[in-house]
Structures are given as structure tokens and as C-alpha cells.
Amino acid sequence: MASSSASFVELLRQARQGHDYGPLTALIPSARLFRIGLEAAEGHARCRMTYAPELVGFQSLHGGALGALLESSALFELLLQEDTERMPRLISLTTEFLRAGGLQDTFAQGFVTRQGRRVANVRVEAWQQERSRLIATAHATFLMVP
Template sequence: MSDAKSPSALAELVHHVRKTREYGQLTDAIPYTRFMGIGVENLAGEMLCRMRYTPKLIGNSFIPALHGGTLGALLESSAIFELLLQTETPRVPKVISITVDFLRSGKAQDTFARAFITRQGRRVANVRVEAWQDDRTRPIASAHALFLLAEP
């Protein structure tokens, strides 16, 4: 799959993925998510983001622990994918603000995230995201984000 270089190409791809639920086509088309190893998966009927572990994600090699920036990227990407796939916004939502809470160290393993749209207006949406590894009830990071949506 080629990169979604133009807004119209991305809009067509998002529309296709909304219908087919072939999430990998969307994440593969975005160079940043490919580089970070972030993908969208349907696990047990739920749309989750997974950041596949690679050594380049480590920030503290003594522990080793995931770099906080990689967790922030996972949280933000998860929120954006949730908005793209669950709303009718024709373009990628723009971040107005995001607050990330780092709750515990992320281990050298795959990390999952789930985003929830807590409020959606015509132009703005609030999204809450949690990331975890072994135990979903023990998140390693969470975020609250505010996004500007494109007019439909």
C-alpha cells in the first residue's frame, strides 16, 4: 500500500477502512505509525492500538523502560485513529491539547492502548486513552486530549 500523501487519498482510505475494518491498510499508509510499530487491531471485537516492541523504543536502557515519547505517540495515535474510524471527520483531527500521565514504567514488550471519545461536538472532540501491557487494569500511561475536527 502506498503512503496516503494527499488529503483526498487519506479520506478515501479512511472511508474504505471504516467499511471493511481492514485497519492495517490505514496504519501502513502512515509512515510515522509504520516507523513506530503502531497498528490498529480488532481484538475480541474491540478496536485497540498495539505498539510492537523494538529496542529503538527504549528510553532507559538500565531498567530497560520504554521512552515516554513513544508512549505519548501511542496514546495520541490511538486517539486519532478512534476519531478517524468512529466519526465522519474527512481529515486527520488536529491536536489542540494533550495531557499525558505516566503511571509506571513500560517494559520491553508490546503495549496496547484503547481510546474513548468522551464528548464530540461539531468542531471539537474530547478523547481519553489508556495504555497497558500485561494487565489492562494496571495502565502504564493515560491521556486526555482535545482535538479540532474538520467540518463534515
């Protein structure tokens, strides 16, 4: 277990330093399943969910896929913080769907609103073409495993 933990910490360090997030996103099953990629933008983790026909619900982006994007964005925002060395555990995710998502790539970005030693709160915004026209927001609470 110690070597697995050490390799995870090393993977985090490499992702932070080299801005190569592919190995980090590969660790998260929902990120792989929903085609969620990660890039650094404006000092935060910005996720892109690449459009695919499997992500369509009833003539719009499926709410479950959008929820996975919001959760992943919050998680990656915490993982890219310099003091995070373990995988945070989701306690709760509250999502507000604002408008239907179109059949196109979708972006999300998280912002840490509070980070203590045991619990962290992250606000997430999702949009498609225009950042000013949000399609969903979320508030996530994570247990920062000691």
C-alpha cells in the same frame, strides 16, 4: 487537493468496512516509526505498539514512544467514527505516566468523551500484559477541521 481529499475519505470508508487498517496506519508517520498497528476491539480502535529495542529509554519503554502510542490511539479512535471525513488536528495532549513500561508490546485504547462539530475530546488508556494495570493515560483534544 479535492482528489487527495476524496481518496482519504475512500480510504477511511474501506478501513471501516473491511477492517483492514494497514493503509490507514501507513498515513501516520509516527505510527510507522513506532510500529503502531490498529485493530477494532469492543467497538473501539485498539492500538498495539510492537516492542523493538529502539523503543527503550533507560531500561524501560521510552516516554516519547508511549506518548506517540497514546496520541495515535486517540487519533485512530476519531478516524474510525462514522462521521469523520477529514484528518483531525491535535490541539493538546495531556499525559499521565503511571508506571514504567516493560520491554514488551504495549496496547492503548481511546474513548471519545465529547465530540462536537469543531472539537473532540478523547481519553486514552495504555497497558501491557494486564488491562487492569495501566501504565499511562492521556486526554487529547482535537480540532475537527470543517
